[in-house]
Amino acid sequence: MTEFADMRTVYGETLIKVGEENPNVVVVGADTTDSLKTKPFGKKFPNRFFNVGIAEGNLITIAAGLANEGKIPFASTYAAFLPGRCVDQIRNAVAYPTRNGKNGLNVKMIVSHGGLSVGADGGSHQQIEDIAIMRSIPNIRVLIPADTVAVEKLVRLSSQLYGPFYMRMARSKTPIIHSQTQEFQIGKGIVLQDGSDCAIVACGITVQMALDAANLLKQEGISCRVIDMFSIKPIDSELLEKAARETGGIVTCEEHNIMAGLGSAVSEVVSENYPVPMRRIGVRDQFGESARDSEVSLLLEKHGITSIHISNAVKDIRSKKQ
Amino acid sequence: MGLNYYHILKGVREARKLVIKGTTAAGSGHPGGSFSMAEIMGCMYSKFLRYDPKNPLWQDRDRLVLSKGHASPGLFSNLAVAGYFDKSEIETLRKFGSKLQGHPDFKCPGVEFCGGSLGLGLSFSIGMALAAKMDGKSHHIYTIIGDGESDEGQVWEAAMAGSKFRLDNLTVFLDRNFIQQDDYTERVMPLDEELIGDDISEMWKNAARWRVGDKWRSFGWNVLEIDGHRIEQIEKALNFALQTKGTPSIIVARTIKGKSVEHMEDNPKWHGVAPNPHIAPIIELEIDCQFLIAPSIIAGDMANLENEVKRASHGRADFIHLDVMDGQFVPNKTFDHEKIKQLRPITPIPFDTHLMINEPVKHVRDYVNAGSDIITVHAEVCDESSFGEIHDVLRSSSVSLGLAINPETEFPSWAEKFIPDLDQLIIMSVVPGKSGQKYIETTHEKTRRISKFLAERNFQGLIEADGGVDLTNVESCFLDGARVFVGGSAIIGQKDVRFVISEFRKRLMRARRTLLINKAYSLGSSELVTKWIDLHEVGKKKSELLQIAKESGFL
Structure with a gap:
C-alpha cells in the first residue's frame, strides 16, 4: 500500500530544523502562513517571522531586502500569487541584483498549490504557468519535488546553497516515492526505474503517473526508463542526452501548460544534443476549472494528464520509430 | 555645531554639474528628478550618512535606497563627489561596459538597491530595516521615493508594513516635485488634489491643497513636511526623524523638478531628456550662479x-x-x-x-x-x-x-x-x-x-x-x-519683507538671465541665444528672456 504525506507539513517541519541550525533563516508570509504551515516557525522564532498580509509584491521585495543583509528568507504563499502575481518583484528585486559574483539575492520562494491538482478553488488558483515564468528569469533555480522526501531534502539544500530558488509544492497529499536515503543534487535528475525502449520524464505529482505508466507498459513488454526531473532549472542535460541515446524516445509529463514548461525544457536539450521523437503530456494551453478532491483525477483526465495518456504516448513514439 | 552649509552647498553644486556632464555625454537620462532631490542627496552624503567609499559594503554603514531609480545620475554624481569612484567616470553613464547603468545597479559601488522598476525600494528598505533590528545594529535606512512612483500600490503595502513593524530605523523622503513622465502628477494621478488649470506652482504655494502628508499620517507614519531645496529644513527634519522612536518617518519634501536650471524647472518635458551639448556649458554656468x-x-x-x-x-x-x-x-x-x-x-x-x-x-x-x-x-x-x-x-x-x-x-x-x-x-x-x-x-x-x-x-x-x-x-x-x-x-x-525679498529675487533673476544670454552669445552668437531661450517653455519665461536679449542687443 502506497504511503501518502503532506508536503506543506514537511516543509514547515523542515523550516524549523533548518532554522535551528542557521540563525539567519527567516520566514516571510502573506496571510497564508497557516496554510503553508510556517506558523510553527513563527511560534518558535517570533523575531524571525514576518507576516506582511495579503501583499505578495511586498512579501517578495521585503524578502529581497532581508537577503541583501545576509538573511536567508523563505517567502511562501500559493503559486498563483507568487510567480503569477510578482514577476516584476521577482525579476528586479530578487533575481537581478548581482554583486561580488553572487548572482541574484538569496531568497527562497517556496509555494504550494501548484498546477491543476489544486482542484476546488478553480482555474483562477490553478497556476499552470509558473515553470515558464520562473525558468525564463536568469539566476533562478526551479524545483518541483515529487514527494515529501524531496521537499525536505530540497528545502535543506536550498537553505545551504546561495541564490534565488523557486520550489512548487502540491496542495494535496502525495505518495512517497523516494527512500529516505535518496540523494538529491540540484541539476541532477533521478532515475527511478531503468528501461531501454523509451524514457518518461516527469516532475511533481506526475512522477507517480510516470511510474504507473511504466508498470502498465511493462505488462505489454515495453521497458521504460522513468526519470524524476525535480530540478527543472538547471536541468540535467547529461542524463537527458543519455536517455535519448539509449532509449530513442522521450515522453514528458507535467501539470503545467505545455508551453515553456518541463516538456519544453527537455525538448530544448534533446533537440540540440541528440534529437529523438518526443511527446509532451501537459495542459494544452487552456485554463483549468473547479474539481473536488475526489474529482481531481477527472480534471486531470480532461486535460490528458494520466498514466494512460503517458503510456499511449510511449506507444505512439514506438510506432513512429518502427 | 553648525549646518556645514557651504560644504553641503558645494557638494550639491558639483553633483548637479556632474549630472549635466553625464546625461549630456550619454545623450539620455533623467536630469529633472535628479535635480529635485539634489539638496536632499547633498545633505545625506555630506552630513548624515555614515559610509566608507573604500569599504562600500562596511556592515555598519547607513543605507540609502534610491527607489525612484530613474534619477540615478543624481545618485551617481553624489557617489562620485563622495569618493566612491573618479568623477571623470560620470561621462561613461549609460554606456556599454560602464558601471554607471541607466538605473542604479550593484555594478556601481555605493549603490544599495537595484532600482528601475518603481514601487519596490520602500519594501526592500523594510527588509533591510527588519534585518538591522534583528541584528541589533544601529545603522539607519534612508529611502527616496518619488511622487509619480507613489501611484504604485506597493508603496502603500510597504507603508502599512513599515508602520506595523515599528521601523524607527527607517526614514523616507518623498521627492514631491509634482511631475511624472506624462504630465503633472496632479493631472495623471493626484496625490494632493486634481490640478485645475495649467500652473503647477499653484499647488506648491497653497498648503491647504496638500493631502499626501495626511495619507502617510493615516498609515501611522511620523510625517514631516518641508521645502526640499532648503538645506536647513532638510537637516532639521532629519534630526527630528532620527529622534523619533517607535514609528518610521517620512519627510515630504516639496521640490521643483529640474531645480536650478530655469528651462528645466517645472517642465514635464525634462523628466527624461538629456541636455544638448551646445547648451550644457550655459547650464553649468547657471548652476554656478545660484544666489542667496x-x-x-x-x-x-x-x-x-x-x-x-x-x-x-x-x-x-x-x-x-x-x-x-x-x-x-x-x-x-x-x-x-x-x-x-x-x-x-x-x-x-x-x-x-x-x-x-x-x-x-x-x-x-x-x-x-x-x-x-x-x-x-x-x-x-x-x-x-x-x-x-x-x-x-x-x-x-x-x-x-x-x-x-x-x-x-x-x-x-x-x-x-x-x-x-x-x-x-x-x-x-x-x-x-x-x-x-x-x-x-x-x-x-x-x-x-x-x-x-x-x-x-x-x-x-x-x-x-x-x-x-x-x-x-x-x-x-x-x-x-x-x-x-x-x-x-x-x-x-x-514694511513688507517678504515682498521686498521677492523683488530682490526678481532683479537677481534678471541679472542672471542677462549673464546667461551673454554666455550663450559668446558661445554661439544669436543663433545659440535663440535656441537657449526657446527651451524656456513654461510660463512667461520665454517672452521675458526675449525682451532682455533684445534690450541687451544680443538679438
Whole structure:
C-alpha cells in the first residue's frame, strides 16, 4: 500500500530544523502562513517571522531586502500569487541584483498549490504557468519535488546553497516515492526505474503517473526508463542526452501548460544534443476549472494528464520509430 | 555645531554639474528628478550618512535606497563627489561596459538597491530595516521615493508594513516635485488634489491643497513636511526623524523638478531628456550662479531683534545676517554671542554671523557655540596665524568660514593660501559701523577684480555683497560676481519683507538671465541665444528672456 504525506507539513517541519541550525533563516508570509504551515516557525522564532498580509509584491521585495543583509528568507504563499502575481518583484528585486559574483539575492520562494491538482478553488488558483515564468528569469533555480522526501531534502539544500530558488509544492497529499536515503543534487535528475525502449520524464505529482505508466507498459513488454526531473532549472542535460541515446524516445509529463514548461525544457536539450521523437503530456494551453478532491483525477483526465495518456504516448513514439 | 552649509552647498553644486556632464555625454537620462532631490542627496552624503567609499559594503554603514531609480545620475554624481569612484567616470553613464547603468545597479559601488522598476525600494528598505533590528545594529535606512512612483500600490503595502513593524530605523523622503513622465502628477494621478488649470506652482504655494502628508499620517507614519531645496529644513527634519522612536518617518519634501536650471524647472518635458551639448556649458554656468539673500537684522528694531528674525524668516530669507559690533573695531556696539544664542531657536535658517570685532580669534568659539552656521571675520584684525586657528575651529564645528574686507582693504596676500578653503568673502561696500549708508560705487570695480582673482585661484565659495545693497544696484552687484546679498535698510527696513525679498529675487533673476544670454552669445552668437531661450517653455519665461536679449542687443 502506497504511503501518502503532506508536503506543506514537511516543509514547515523542515523550516524549523533548518532554522535551528542557521540563525539567519527567516520566514516571510502573506496571510497564508497557516496554510503553508510556517506558523510553527513563527511560534518558535517570533523575531524571525514576518507576516506582511495579503501583499505578495511586498512579501517578495521585503524578502529581497532581508537577503541583501545576509538573511536567508523563505517567502511562501500559493503559486498563483507568487510567480503569477510578482514577476516584476521577482525579476528586479530578487533575481537581478548581482554583486561580488553572487548572482541574484538569496531568497527562497517556496509555494504550494501548484498546477491543476489544486482542484476546488478553480482555474483562477490553478497556476499552470509558473515553470515558464520562473525558468525564463536568469539566476533562478526551479524545483518541483515529487514527494515529501524531496521537499525536505530540497528545502535543506536550498537553505545551504546561495541564490534565488523557486520550489512548487502540491496542495494535496502525495505518495512517497523516494527512500529516505535518496540523494538529491540540484541539476541532477533521478532515475527511478531503468528501461531501454523509451524514457518518461516527469516532475511533481506526475512522477507517480510516470511510474504507473511504466508498470502498465511493462505488462505489454515495453521497458521504460522513468526519470524524476525535480530540478527543472538547471536541468540535467547529461542524463537527458543519455536517455535519448539509449532509449530513442522521450515522453514528458507535467501539470503545467505545455508551453515553456518541463516538456519544453527537455525538448530544448534533446533537440540540440541528440534529437529523438518526443511527446509532451501537459495542459494544452487552456485554463483549468473547479474539481473536488475526489474529482481531481477527472480534471486531470480532461486535460490528458494520466498514466494512460503517458503510456499511449510511449506507444505512439514506438510506432513512429518502427 | 553648525549646518556645514557651504560644504553641503558645494557638494550639491558639483553633483548637479556632474549630472549635466553625464546625461549630456550619454545623450539620455533623467536630469529633472535628479535635480529635485539634489539638496536632499547633498545633505545625506555630506552630513548624515555614515559610509566608507573604500569599504562600500562596511556592515555598519547607513543605507540609502534610491527607489525612484530613474534619477540615478543624481545618485551617481553624489557617489562620485563622495569618493566612491573618479568623477571623470560620470561621462561613461549609460554606456556599454560602464558601471554607471541607466538605473542604479550593484555594478556601481555605493549603490544599495537595484532600482528601475518603481514601487519596490520602500519594501526592500523594510527588509533591510527588519534585518538591522534583528541584528541589533544601529545603522539607519534612508529611502527616496518619488511622487509619480507613489501611484504604485506597493508603496502603500510597504507603508502599512513599515508602520506595523515599528521601523524607527527607517526614514523616507518623498521627492514631491509634482511631475511624472506624462504630465503633472496632479493631472495623471493626484496625490494632493486634481490640478485645475495649467500652473503647477499653484499647488506648491497653497498648503491647504496638500493631502499626501495626511495619507502617510493615516498609515501611522511620523510625517514631516518641508521645502526640499532648503538645506536647513532638510537637516532639521532629519534630526527630528532620527529622534523619533517607535514609528518610521517620512519627510515630504516639496521640490521643483529640474531645480536650478530655469528651462528645466517645472517642465514635464525634462523628466527624461538629456541636455544638448551646445547648451550644457550655459547650464553649468547657471548652476554656478545660484544666489542667496541675507537680511541684516540690525536695520530693524534693535530692541526687538527676535521679531526681526521672524520677519526675515517669514520673508523667506536664505540667511539671517547678524552684524556683531564691539564698539572697538567699529565705533558702534550691537550685540554679542549671548543675543545670538537667544535668537537661535526662532528659525533653522542659517545664521550668517559677521564679526566686526577686534581679536576675533579670541571670541570665535563663543559664536560657534551660540549657533552660528557661517562666521566671517575681518581681514583687518587677522593674520595668517590667527585666521588659520579660526579656520580650524570652524572646520571642526561644521561652521562655514568667511573673511571680510573693508572698502579700503584689498584681499590680503596672507589669505591667498586659504582661498580654496574659504566659503565666503564679504566685500564691504560701506564703511562698517552702522546701517543705512550709501553704496560706495567703486566697489563694483573692486568686486569684479577680486572675483576674477579668486576664480583663478580655485575659490569654491561665494562673494557676499554687504553695505548699501538695494533694488537699484543688486543686479550690478550680481554681474560683478557677488552671489550673496546682505540687505539692511533695503530689506529689514521695509514694511513688507517678504515682498521686498521677492523683488530682490526678481532683479537677481534678471541679472542672471542677462549673464546667461551673454554666455550663450559668446558661445554661439544669436543663433545659440535663440535656441537657449526657446527651451524656456513654461510660463512667461520665454517672452521675458526675449525682451532682455533684445534690450541687451544680443538679438
